[in-house]
Amino acid sequence: MCSGRVDLAFLIRALAHGADGVIIGGCWLGECHYVTEGNYDALANMHLGKKMLEHIGLKPERLRIEWISASEGTRFAEIMTDFSNEIRDLGPLGEIEGLDADALKAGLESVGKMVPQLKILAREKLQVQVKSEEAYTKLFENEKTIQLLDDFLADPASVAEDLPAYYIDPELCVGCQICLNKCPIQGIDGGKKTIHVIDQDVCTHCGTCFHACPPRIGAVRRITNEPIPPPIPEEERAIVKKKKPAKQP
Ligand code: SF4
Numbered sequence: 001m002c003s004g005r006v007d008l009a010f011l012i013r014a015l016a017h018g019a020d021g022v023i024i025g026g027c028w029l030g031e032c033h034y035v036t037e038g039n040y041d042a043l044a045n046m047h048l049g050k051k052m053l054e055h056i057g058l059k060p061e062r063l064r065i066e067w068i069s070a071s072e073g074t075r076f077a078e079i080m081t082d083f084s085n086e087i088r089d090l091g092p093l094g095e096i097e098g099l100d101a102d103a104l105k106a107g108l109e110s111v112g113k114m115v116p117q118l119k120i121l122a123r124e125k126l127q128v129q130v131k132s133e134e135a136y137t138k139l140f141e142n143e144k145t146i147q148l149l150d151d152f153l154a155d156p157a158s159v160a161e162d163l164p165a166y167y168i169d170p171e172l173c174v175g176c177q178i179c180l181n182k183c184p185i186q187g188i189d190g191g192k193k194t195i196h197v198i199d200q201d202v203c204t205h206c207g208t209c210f211h212a213c214p215p216r217i218g219a220v221r222r223i224t225n226e227p228i229p230p231p232i233p234e235e236e237r238a239i240v241k242k243k244k245p246a247k248q249p
């Protein structure tokens, strides 16, 4: 799997399922096998993942990224041994950090829910002009970035206000419920054969519904720099199939 495919959610999920640390091995920067340079995405995810871990009181050293090409077997073995030793020294997740099982579970769940929105925040506000390891280090060590991420992790809604909003076009929604089932915070009101409506008071602007709505339908609109239309009244949300006009004899 391309290292760029290792989603932030996978990192958190691995820890929630009992891993004491996670290492990502990616191809060397600048040697991506595709045109996507996914290893830079993996690098950004690693920076974000470490911030999330710190936020819930876990040692950021429990996450690591290393560049290893397919031909570097010895390097791979050395790095894995080193990482295993480091994690063994740190001990079970949460123990050295003084987190009991409940606090650990609650912390991982809370940051896990922030992942979709954090990805949007990173896409909108944390980009480098020319990709390089130094540029990412500089970006994530920048005071403004640290403040932005601290503010986000403390209160995602405070940062969400600056992000694009999402709106379901009542003319296009077919009530398939896909977005409703994918929204990480149950922020969409709807049901079978019902026009769905986003609860703008709780929406965290994560954009999951935008990507979830099938492209052939495209009912979720991304809104920037314009007011969000008011929700369609409840009594008008039922989707009634229009009858085909009867054929003339
Ligand atoms: S309504 Fe859409 S944008 Fe808002 S939190 Fe749910 S999935 Fe994310």
Ligand code: SF4
Binding pocket: 168, 172, 173, 174, 175, 176, 177, 178, 179, 180, 190, 196, 212, 213, 214, 217, 218, 219, 220
């Ligand atoms: S995925 Fe699209 S069509 Fe389906 S309920 Fe959501 S907005 Fe409507």
